[in-house]
Amino acid sequence: MRHYHPRIDVTHRYRYVPADFVKHLLSTTLVVAALTALLSGLFHEPVRPALKIDAYATQHPKGFLTVALGDLNGTGAIANYGPPYNHGTGSVQDIIQQWVGVIHPVYPKQAFVLEPLAYAAHLDPTLTPALNQFTHASPAQQALWERAFGTALDHARVQGSHVLLPGGAYGPVGTMMQGLLHLGQSGLMTGALDRSPADYQFDNQNALLFLQGHPLHSAAKKLELEGNQWGIIHEERAPYPGPWWMTIVTAIYQLPFIANASAADALALGAGMVVFLVLMFAPWIPGINRLPRLLGVHRLIWRNYYATHQADSSDGPSVPS
Amino acid sequence: MNWTVYVREKMRVLFSLDTWLPTELPDYAAGLLYTLGSLTASSFVILVLSGIIMAANGPQWWTISSVGFYLRGIHFWSVQAFFFFMILHLLRVFFSGAWRGGRERTWMLGTLALLVAIPTAFTGYLMRGDFYSQWNAVQSKDGLNALGFAWFNPLNAGQMYGLHVVVMPVILGAIIAVHIAFIRIKGVVPPYPSHEELQETLHEEVH
Numbered sequence: 407m408r409h410y411h412p413r414i415d416v417t418h419r420y421r422y423v424p425a426d427f428v429k430h431l432l433s434t435t436l437v438v439a440a441l442t443a444l445l446s447g448l449f450h451e452p453v454r455p456a457l458k459i460d461a462y463a464t465q466h467p468k469g470f471l472t473v474a475l476g477d478l479n480g481t482g483a484i485a486n487y488g489p490p491y492n493h494g495t496g497s498v499q500d501i502i503q504q505w506v507g508v509i510h511p512v513y514p515k516q517a518f519v520l521e522p523l524a525y526a527a528h529l530d531p532t533l534t535p536a537l538n539q540f541t542h543a544s545p546a547q548q549a550l551w552e553r554a555f556g557t558a559l560d561h562a563r564v565q566g567s568h569v570l571l572p573g574g575a576y577g578p579v580g581t582m583m584q585g586l587l588h589l590g591q592s593g594l595m596t597g598a599l600d601r602s603p604a605d606y607q608f609d610n611q612n613a614l615l616f617l618q619g620h621p622l623h624s625a626a627k628k629l630e631l632e633g634n635q636w637g638i639i640h641e642e643r644a645p646y647p648g649p650w651w652m653t654i655v656t657a658i659y660q661l662p663f664i665a666n667a668s669a670a671d672a673l674a675l676g677a678g679m680v681v682f683l684v685l686m687f688a689p690w691i692p693g694i695n696r697l698p699r700l701l702g703v704h705r706l707i708w709r710n711y712y713a714t715h716q717a718d719s720s721d722g723p724s725v726p727s
Numbered sequence: 728m729n730w731t732v733y734v735r736e737k738m739r740v741l742f743s744l745d746t747w748l749p750t751e752l753p754d755y756a757a758g759l760l761y762t763l764g765s766l767t768a769s770s771f772v773i774l775v776l777s778g779i780i781m782a783a784n785g786p787q788w789w790t791i792s793s794v795g796f797y798l799r800g801i802h803f804w805s806v807q808a809f810f811f812f813m814i815l816h817l818l819r820v821f822f823s824g825a826w827r828g829g830r831e832r833t834w835m836l837g838t839l840a841l842l843v844a845i846p847t848a849f850t851g852y853l854m855r856g857d858f859y860s861q862w863n864a865v866q867s868k869d870g871l872n873a874l875g876f877a878w879f880n881p882l883n884a885g886q887m888y889g890l891h892v893v894v895m896p897v898i899l900g901a902i903i904a905v906h907i908a909f910i911r912i913k914g915v916v917p918p919y920p921s922h923e924e925l926q927e928t929l930h931e932e933v934h
Contacts, residue, residue: 414928415827416917417755425752434762435769438808442773446800454858490877499873506877608885615882618865626862633866641859649852651810651845671870686838689826696824699919703822708918711755 419715452646454629459599459613462621463590464567469620471559471569474586477514477616478579479552484615485514491615499669510611518616522598523582526589533585536578543577551577567591633659633670654681746911756915763816764910770809771903775896777802782892786884790856799855806848813841825916833913836906843899846879850891853881 463470476482486496489503491512498504520541527533540548555576563570569587571580589595599612623632631637638656641648655678658664664673688694698704705712740746777798781789789795817837826834849867853860864881871879880886920928 414920414925414932415824417920417924418917418928419920419924420917421754422751423754423757425749427748427750430762431748431765431769434765435772438766438769438773438805442770442777442801442804442808445804446797449804450796450800451803451855452859453855456857456861490872490880497869497872499869502875503873503877506872506875509877510880510883608888609883611880611882614861614865617861622862622865625858629858631862637866638863647807649848651814651841651848669873672873675870675874682838682842686835686842688821689831689834695826698822698824701822704824704919707760707819707823708755710758711918712921715755 417715420711449646452641457617457622457625458593459590459595459617460593462617463587463595466621467567467569467587467591468559468562468564469624470587470590471562471583473616473619473621474519474583474590475552475556475559476619477518478583479549479556480515482514483619484512484518487512499672502672512612512615514615517612518599519582519586522589522595523585525594525598525601526585530585530588533581536581536585539578540582547577550575551579555579555583634665636660654678740912741905741908746908749911753915753917755918760819761915763812763819764907766812767809767816768903768907770805770812771900773805774802774809775900777805778892778896786854786856786888802851806851810844810848813844817841820916823916824919827916827919828913830909830913830916833906833909836902836909840899840902840906843895843902847891847895847899850881850887850895853884853887854891 473482477485480486483496484491486494488494488496488498489507490509492508520537523533523537527537540551543551554574555571558571558574558576558580559569561572569584571584574580586595589598595616596610596613597607599616600607600610602609626632626637627635629640631640636656636659638652638659639648639650655674658674658677658681659670664670664677667673684691684694781795781798781802784792784795789799820834820837849863853864864887867881871877871881879890
């Protein structure tokens, strides 16, 4: 097989013709400006309102309490996530994740339940005794109360935005959870979760992590936005185009052996990167670097050129310096 | 060569009028297929211009003002146009074997622009402030964390905003600029030689 060679790889039979690049670039920019201005005027941008904690707590009070209990007793997805949030193991996919360490610390028992409740206790002083009783109890006692509350929650009835709990040995946890539900429904919980030490709010990590389990997943599933539903490239409001440029990574997610792997995200993104590297290094990959010549699409691209130049060899080489 | 002389020489070519606004082109580089790269660059210009107006008004503006909402629509359709023209351009240059004749770096920079454009656009999707932003922030975090990119925190709107309006576009813009400069300096890849021309060239080489 011949190696690539600048002399034999490309034709040397062509001429230079006058071109006005100022006009060319101005034209293409005006075309895109007019096109996008028109599309925005006609179709604007798709928007689906954000899922707010107050709306979720009002419409799904039992779901809200289930999420909050998982945060309190440490069984929630974030409570047991692992790096970069905490020292859990539930969502650790590989050694690199552990190596990076806890760089965005989140301990949901404190951050998602006890600290927001401490703010709420300023507005509702009846929460203070319950909070004190809970925080001064032994971990074993706390676990007993949490378990009893979980059992009661399983049998609870929902009446409007209220959760009616049967009796049980859940101690102060009942009062605390009802207090957190009220805080959630008030619209103040997002602020309590995202409150930064510097008081300026630039980071919405904790409010999103609070919602990230069942609340966001159940809403996304209905919109076919989950990973196994080609969700990455779906726009939330069809037929608007989504970020279709991530089609390759999304397709990799649909492969059963990747979708079902414990390190699915690492594998899918890693495989996507390999595909990209093949594209990037195509000029050096034997076979791929000769593919365009074999496919012959270039004959269509340069149809006019071949028709005028190569048919008439008397043109001769004419490459200006 | 002295390195300052080397840098001066490179800069002289990089910033020259001949590089950016040529007055002649090879005759094979004509037609609609040869405007796809320019249309991609023009989409990037519209993205930057609409982005500057949006950034100047602050992140709440495009969610509460009708003018801001219109601007973000332009920004949205510009990114669709950007990737649409970029992928068509990529297909055109791939089927042209555009890395031939010592143009490998031009190809690599183009593919790198595609790679960098993806997180640039993604951080923008996180700035919409709607359900899509919430969902993609929580969905993307697992893959990023698993690959060791936890520093890139899609749940931190402040970090994503800074990356989207300054860091990523500056990097992407620089890659696109050098990519375009290389195209101009190296010239647009010429067609494959015909069988007859190839034979003539090989014959000349043998003798």
